[in-house]
Amino acid sequence: MWDWFSAPDYWAARFAVQHLLAIGYLVGFLSAARQFRGLLGERGLTPIPRFLAHVPFSQSPSLFYLHYSDRFFAGVSWAGVIGSLLALVVDRAPLWAWIVLWLVLWLLYLSIVNVGQIWYSFGWESLLLETGFLAIFLGPGSIEPPAPVLWLLCWLLFRVEFGAGLIKLRGDSCWRDFTALYYHHETQPMPGPLSRWFHRLPRPLHKVEVVANHGAQLVVPFLLFAPQPAATVAALIIVATQGWLMVSGNFAWLNLLTITLAFSAMGSWLLHWVTPDPPPPTDPPRWFVTAVLAVTVVFVVLSYWPVRNMLGQRQVMNRSFNKLHLGNTYGAFGSMTRTRYEVIFEGAADSGADWLEYEFKGKPGDPRRRPPQVAPYHLRLDWLMWFLAISPSYGRTWLPKLVEALLRNEAHVLRLLRHNPFPESPPMLVRAELYRYRFTTRAERRETGAYWMRSRVGDFLPPLALEDLE
Structure with missing residues (x-):
């Protein structure tokens, strides 16, 4: 009776998404714990107490409206670190424990982002929160993966990639004449060890890279919803392009999360070589099915705003349309700096x-x-x-x-x-x-x-x- 709801062939995909997302959370909470005092602390550059005094809870919901001190913020951050480590190792916990763990991670990070001000205004913060919220309903390894949540993860990946492709095509002319990478590796926000080598590649190869980028972001995302093995091939192309970006620059955990989402489209025929064998299938409880379907309906409604943004004439990048950072729009480098x-x-x-x-x-x-x-x-x-x-x-x-x-x-x-x-x-x-x-x-x-x-x-x-x- 659960054939329409469960996706047993994607048990390995869920395993990969869960573990990569836990790493993303771990890095996010570590970044908060190690930097907040200088940026957001009571004597930081933009103190959280001053923010809380001027912005009401309704505009930026956060646990820190209940209490703020630097010690409490540190406790929240390190609790997130511990929770992320638990998420890495607890795969077959009871369903209720799984939901509580991932819900706590999401609430803790949402609380940080919503008081993070300009330091937390990057698209990968919202991407971590949106992916993390969907992970609450992926379920542990003791039950079969819910197909609606996997579809929502693929839909999120589609918005990340297709939105980024559209903003480039509509934005700077260097993306249309294929010269964007004449400048990008040198002028990107934080070059990496290999950025200079990438910058010095022959210019005809730079043009090939731009064409490949357009294909990966404007064509390949549609194949994520195709039957296997086409969906897996599309996901592998996205993983390859994101890996290319990872070695050519520093974009925090944006590439890691995009790769994480790509695994949600991969079939077990590929991933079973690198993931454990699944346990005997177990039907999910009815209350869990109801919760997943409710979340699916909510995300269908929330998708109106990012779709309208992508189809509109004035597309914007990295915009959250609500304070919970769900149903966001994404994109990067619609405008390219030359110097x-x-x-x-x-x-x-x-x-x-x-x-x-x-x-x-x-x-x-x-x-x-x-x-x-x-x-x-x-x-x-x-x-x-x-x-x-x-x-x-x-x-x-x-x-x-x-x-x-x-x-x-x-x-x-x-x-x-x-x-x-x-x-x-x-x-x-x-x-x-x-x-x-x-x-x-x-x-x-x-x-x-x-x-x-x-x-x-x-x-x-x-x-x-x-x-x-x-």
Whole structure:
């Protein structure tokens, strides 16, 4: 009687989705635990208590409206870490325990995102929440996977890929004349160790990459709903393209989650080689069937807004249409920057001393430093520094506080940086300079050992002392 509801051939697919998603949650909670004090803590750049005082619960539901302290936020983050580890190892728990575990993970991360302000405004935050909510209803390994939830995961993957493809095609002309990758690897928010190598590939190959990207995002997603083995082939193409993006740049856990979703379309004929054997089939209880069908109806209704956005003339990227971050629209790089600019902070012990440079963990700074591999971890301040170089307006809520933190040597903020040139006592002055960066040619790399060539453009912030801020 449950043939229409269960999908026994996708037991391995559910196993893969569950474990990869648990890793995504683990990275997300670790990122929150290790960075929140400097960004969002009581003495951070945009303190959560100030946010809670001005934004009502109805606009941003979160556990932190019940209570906030830095210690409580740390407890929520580390509880999420522990829960993520449990989700990695608890596969055949009772159904009720499975639902409680994944529901708690979702509620904890939703609470963080909804008070995270500009630091949590990235599309992969909503993607983690939407995927995590659907995972609540995937069920443990003791029951057969519910087909409606697998369809919803494929539908979410379709929106991620097709929405990203549409925004590119409608956006910057370089996607239509196939020249986008002339610039992308050099100007992306946070290049990785191999980004320079990708940038130096022959330009005809860059055009082939753009054509392949259009195919992977505008054509292949439709095959996710085709019969097997076509759906598995489509999923493998998406996995391959996302793997390409992972090794060519740092996009937090966006690629990991997209790969996670792709596994929901893969048949057991492929995955059974790398997953355990399923237990004897067990029919799900009627209340669970009812809950899954109710969730399916809700997501069908919520799909109206992202579909309208994709079909509309003014498509937007990475928009949540509700405070629960369900039924979102996704997309990236509808506009391509052609030139890379970086804001470089410097300090001086007094008005006549040398200016010494602050170094960030992930973003370009020292031209001789090789771009690091950061993803799937997310360095939030480094990403906002990329936006700051595009427009100072991105720093209006946090830039003055960052300058003050540097002038005071505030440890909780300085821990977000890689190098503080004033470890003993704070500088008297801090300034910010704007530089243009480009990858070195092969000859320049051999001659100088540098990965970047940079040239000063001008002042971004004049020399500032504490009294200037006051």
